[in-house]
Amino acid sequence: MKTKLNILFLASWFPSKKNIFDGDFVERHAKAVALYHKVTVIYVVGLDNISDVKREEEEIDGLKITRIYFLSKNKLANQWTKFRLYLKEINKYKRFDLIHVNVTYPVGLIALYFKLKNRIPYVITEHWTGYLPQDPSKISFTKSFLTKQIVKNASYLLPVSESLGNAINHLGYNCKTKTIRNVVDFKVFNFNNVESNSVFKFLHISNLTFQKNCEGILKVANRLWNEGFNFELHLGGNGDLKPFQEYKASSIFADNLCVFGSLSQQEVAEKMNQANAFILFSRFENQPCVQIESFACGLPVLASDVGGIKEVFPIGFGRVIESENEEELYSEMKNFLENKIELKSKSEIHQFAKDNFSMKKIADDFEEIYNEVLE
Template sequence: MRVLHMASWHPNRVHSQLGNFVRRHIECLPDEVESTVLHAWPESRRSLRRREVEDMTAGAIRTLTALVPDRTPRRWRMERAYTRLCEQLQREEGIPDLIHLHVASEAALPAVHWSERWGVPLVVSENWTAYHSEHGRAFRGKDERAVRRALQAAQLHLPVSDHLGRAMRKFAPDAKQQVVPNVVGAAFTPPAHPRTHEGPLRLLHVSSLVDDHKNISGMLRALASAVAQGADVRMEVYGGAGEGGEAAAGYRQLAVDLGLADVVKFHGPAAPETVVEAMQTADAFVLFSRYENLPCVLLEAWSTGLPALATNVGGVGEHLGRHAELGVLLESEDEKGLTAAIGQWSDRKKRGEGPDEIAIAAYAAKRFTEQAVGSAIVAAYRSVLC
């Protein structure tokens, strides 16, 4: 089975973490799938006068990345880059069996065009928060037209959550859908030894640290209230690149102002192995977001046996709240609720009560491992090829 992945978002030399969840979906596919990835991205460096194509092969996956001069008309340049990549692919590899569009942005209209030209099925995976206008996210006009065209042309949608799938149906009410969650890497496993019941409650937060999205300021205020009410707790915070990194100094000052100087430690961006170790030594993961789809970091925490205190946004409530062992489901902006949950979990640890790490990790392994997600995607491919 030969699959062409047209990825609007994908790691590249300009943004190394862009769409890393897309790459993980592609990498989890079994050997029976021959994957080629096409990706285009604008680059602003002045020395880039014309389109440059990087051709790299890692394992069995070939990736062609077109870097395009970042000047107007930007979208036209990006779409033309995808067209030229498809022409190159046809010359070198022939026509694929299926096109898998990842994120219906700049690659959307080219994916529709080549699906129709080659007469092959189109499948769309989505993880874009712009579908959720109720949380202040919205498409620009050109983006919305491309999204509508791609979703209506596709034989199958693969949203990462049912919540996102409902938002996608607004553009294509009759489309077939199959929820395929984000995938968790093999390194995220439970610790070799059970977590200790000694010492303060150890909380962990990992994110971009963008306040409008992750509500870091609200999380810190809730934590301060819990400490003031007697909770024995420490929190480790990782992340913060770009906008979130620029805000980190403000968070540190807020922590000092709230009396949390000895409670919260900000570490900055971390390598995956550092995040794994932090999850394996924490008692609970905190995600106080205002909006999400199905955040990878939450699935990674569960895969290590770590329960979560998280808000009911996006697809989070499709797991947390329905399965008690996974943690506590909170409403967005509910600082009092987070304060109470932190206090209750601090008391539980004082009593020597810990999470059911085995049950949490087993839940995650059944749904979010490379094998589980890869099998689900292949089943989706077969359903449109038969």
């Protein structure tokens, strides 16, 4: 029987009133660890239009979550307020055996403080694409210096993809590294209610940003419609829908384009079960949750060869193409429509996802790291 540890999860991103989708993958990691241990998540975030500090607690699946909100001001004031509120909240607890940081900066500074002060070890799970050379984000000198100190003092760096770990170490943020992937909730994502379609359905779900290259998907889809191919493109998510709604309003192919907004996880799974293929034409990625959630639903994927996508993409699960290569996207979408792609069965695709991304599998991976650190 495993000894239950007291684990503190600190996250730079986490679902909250500010953004219910922010860091939802961190929440799933915390739920996985909570299968074996007592996990406390503390998340401090600034809000506009709040008069005083507000503290909220909830418990989900044995996971204790404390969210603390404060009035957002300027960047420097916010960082100081966050630091003070984190310290006040964490000091209410007797002791944590280990701190698990999620997204190194800035919350890793809290873990570094408690390691230096109370000798509590910490590990880091990293999700941020900003370390990748394809991401246009710029890392300031101050952020780079502080991040190096945080990573250097961590017991382990646990990126969600090998490519991300290599990129971080290439920047000189050196630490013992092991890849531990994202989690799929198989209570939600499965293929028990698969629908057969009279018309082929491509699906894309994301935050609809520059990173996801939705305009490229739409451009290729428009070309195929003009050539007489009959299919539907379902495109949406928790981003700016206006450009796609405007296109739909003026297009002669409006009936073939379905634009939708934010979805719950259950609704995402339903969309996946209604589709024939998922498209992910990203310019850069780490290890996208929608890829492995599609696999959990037995849904083949057509994706860019960026980040960690190819690391977990067996033959027969769809196609991997060059990023921003619209000619290649066109060719492979056409192959899907003409049934020229050999695919594994839905049950085989689903089983691969279950073997590699279940909560128990990820919990076991973290357990191995925790035990090594605490020995």
